[in-house]
Amino acid sequence: MFADRATIIIKSGKGGDGHVSFRREKYVPDGGPDGGDGGKGGDIIFEVDDGLNTLTDYRHRRKFAAQPGEEGGKKNCHGKNGADLILKVPAGTVIKDAESDKVIADMSGDNRRQIILHGGRGGLGNQHFATSTMQAPKYAQPGGEAIELEIRLELKVIADVGLVGFPNVGKSTLLSRVTNAQPKIANYHFTTLQPNLGVVDLDGANGFVIADIPGLIEGASEGVGLGLEFLRHIERTKVMIHMVDAAGTEGRDPIADIRAINKELAAYDPELLKKPQVIAANKIDAIYGDENEVIAALREEFEKDGIKVFPISAVSGKGLKELLYHVNELLSTCSKEPVVYEQEFDPALRFFKDEPYTITRADDAAFVVEGPKIDKMLGYTNIDSEKGFLFFQKFLKEQGILKELEKMGIQDGDTVRMYGNEFDYYK
Numbered sequence: 001m002f003a004d005r006a007t008i009i010i011k012s013g014k015g016g017d018g019h020v021s022f023r024r025e026k027y028v029p030d031g032g033p034d035g036g037d038g039g040k041g042g043d044i045i046f047e048v049d050d051g052l053n054t055l056t057d058y059r060h061r062r063k064f065a066a067q068p069g070e071e072g073g074k075k076n077c078h079g080k081n082g083a084d085l086i087l088k089v090p091a092g093t094v095i096k097d098a099e100s101d102k103v104i105a106d107m108s109g110d111n112r113r114q115i116i117l118h119g120g121r122g123g124l125g126n127q128h129f130a131t132s133t134m135q136a137p138k139y140a141q142p143g144g145e146a147i148e149l150e151i152r153l154e155l156k157v158i159a160d161v162g163l164v165g166f167p168n169v170g171k172s173t174l175l176s177r178v179t180n181a182q183p184k185i186a187n188y189h190f191t192t193l194q195p196n197l198g199v200v201d202l203d204g205a206n207g208f209v210i211a212d213i214p215g216l217i218e219g220a221s222e223g224v225g226l227g228l229e230f231l232r233h234i235e236r237t238k239v240m241i242h243m244v245d246a247a248g249t250e251g252r253d254p255i256a257d258i259r260a261i262n263k264e265l266a267a268y269d270p271e272l273l274k275k276p277q278v279i280a281a282n283k284i285d286a287i288y289g290d291e292n293e294v295i296a297a298l299r300e301e302f303e304k305d306g307i308k309v310f311p312i313s314a315v316s317g318k319g320l321k322e323l324l325y326h327v328n329e330l331l332s333t334c335s336k337e338p339v340v341y342e343q344e345f346d347p348a349l350r351f352f353k354d355e356p357y358t359i360t361r362a363d364d365a366a367f368v369v370e371g372p373k374i375d376k377m378l379g380y381t382n383i384d385s386e387k388g389f390l391f392f393q394k395f396l397k398e399q400g401i402l403k404e405l406e407k408m409g410i411q412d413g414d415t416v417r418m419y420g421n422e423f424d425y426y427k
Contacts, residue, residue: 004054004154004155004232005055005152005155006055006058006152006153007098007151007153008058008061008151009062009064009148009150009151010044010063010064010087010148010149010151011117011146011147011148011149012041012042012043012044012065012066012117012119012147013040013041013042013065013066013067013082013083013119014041014068014069014082014119014143014144014145015039015068015119015120015122015123015143015144015145016037016038016041016069016071016079016080016082016143017038017071017072017123017140017141017142017143018035018036018072018124018126018140018142018143019036019037019071019072019073019140020033020035020125020126020137020138020139020140021033021034021074021075021125021126022136032135033125033126033129033130033136033137034125035076035125035126036073036074036075036076036078036079036125036127037078037122037124037125038070038072038079038122038125038141038143039070039072039078039079039081039122040081040082040119040120040121041067041069041082041120041121041143041144041146042066042067042069042082042083042085043066043085043115043118043119044064044066044084044085044115044117045084045086045087045113045114045115045116046086046087046089046093046105046107046113046114046116047086047088047089047112048088048089048090048091048111048113049088050090050091052088052089052090054155055089055093055153057088058153064087065085066082066083066084066085067082067085068082068119068120068146069081069120070082071143072122072123076125076127079122081122084119089107089153090155091107091108091112092156092157092158093108093153093156094106094107094153094154094155094156094341095107095152096151096152096154097149097150097151097152098150098151098152100345101152102344102345103341103342103343103344103345104116104151104343104344104347105343106341106342106343108158108338108341109340116347117147117347117348118147119144120143120144120146120147121143122143123140123142123144124140125141126138126139126140128141144375147347147348154232156232156233156236158209158236158338159197159210159211159236159237160208160210160237160239160331161209161211161238161239162210162211162234162237162241163211163212163213163241163243164234164240164241164242164243164261165242165243165257166244166252166257166260169243169244169283170243170245170283171212171213172196172212173315174212174243174282174312174314174320175196175212176198177317177320178198178320178324179198179199179200196211197209197210197212198212200324202325202328206328208328208331211233213233213234231264231265231268234265234272238275238331238334238335238339239275239276239277239327239330239331240275240276240277240278241277241279241280241327242258242277242278242280243279243280243282244257244279244280244281244282244298245282245283246281246282246283246284246287246292246295246298246311247283247294249283254281254298255298276333276334277307278307278308278309278310278323278326279302279307279308279309279310281295281309281311282312283313283314284312284313284318285315291311295309308326310326346391348377356371356372356373357369357370357371357372357374357399357401358370359404359405364415365414365415366415366416366422367405367408367410367415367416367417367425368417369401369416369417369418370418375419377392377395378392378418378419405425411425412425412426413426
């Protein structure tokens with residue numbers, strides 16, 4: 001069975017604790033502290049693998065955890081960093097927070113590798129806490145805690161064109177005719193149980209990727225049949241081909257079918273109806289001539305709204321060239337940018353809610369910001385990178401820390417100190 005959704009629990013590695021120890025050498029009875037730092041915990045990283053096209057690997061295993069960092073050792077020995085855990089997913093996988101259903105990351109376009117959970121930072125050994133008045137500190141910093149999160153993986157196929165229609169109207173036959181795809185084809189409903197992708201090559205024009213979206217039915221947006229399993233795959237497409245049975249072999253009303261599918265699309269996401277549409281009136285090989293009352297009725301109903309109707313035969317190939325070149329023209333009017341979902345939720349922020357912090361003035365007039373949430377965030381964030389520093393700034397703003405500093409009279413150029421890190425403040 002095609003797997004396009006999975007819910008799993010991921011956990012980053014805990015940081016190793018700092019070590020407490022003292023030099024013990026011959027003729028040096030009172031050696032200073034030499035406890036080493038703990039190792040950093042492993043990250044949870046998602047990476048696109050072009051060899052994958054389903055989420056099957058995540059259907060039968062529930063929990064994934066990175067390695068914790070090792071504790072620091074004597075003689076300033078640094079604990080070993082925990083190994084990162086890299087989870088491979090197909091392109092088009094959207095990672096969501098299971099509780100809020102908000103997007104954490106979209107593994108599409110240029111985003112082929114992303115750290116979703118950072119491992120805890122390694123704790124400092126007792127050597128870092130020696131001062132002129134405390135030369136033998138008997139404590140060390142614990143490692144940063146691991147983060148555990150339940151997430152939902154959703155695969156939304158990446159295709160330029162979505163082929164939609166009720167079951168058994170010939171979508172798989174069309175796909176096999178115009179691309180190198182080899183979908184399963186038979187004369188019964190729901191032959192297709194997974195989206196099939198194929199590449200259409202056109203002489204003198206750009207090719208495009210077309211996806212056969214399995215049969216939608218009324219009530220699909222409410223989860224009836226297989227609807228919700230496949231509606232999500234239409235979200236990334238730019239043009240939709242409605243396929244109907246113009247010969248009436250199924251005894252259906254093609255106009256009512258198109259209206260029903262558009263109703264389901266609108267119920268799922270009203271934005272879907274803004275995509276360009278075209279109608280492929282299939283099975284003209286089963287009618288006398290190239291036109292009949294069904295095709296005429298389709299033209300009268302939809303062409304006034306700018307939706308063209310193309311009589312075709314997916315079996316013989318008649319009319320397909322005209323249809324495909326028209327689809328290519330519609331694509332040329334669409335944005336070339338891929339549909340990529342923006343991040344709505346940062347996992348780290350959930351673990352810093354409602355934790356206290358303090359802002360004090362040091363003897364040198366620097367603003368000192370301390371508290372568990374600051375300590376944790378610095379442990380999870382690489383502030384040496386531009387992206388990491390911008391994320392840290394966003395965190396300070398969202399937590400109200402920047403506003404609090406402004407209330408205390410901070411000025412441009414003043415120093416802000418946070419757990420061994422110093423920043424110059426500029427608004």
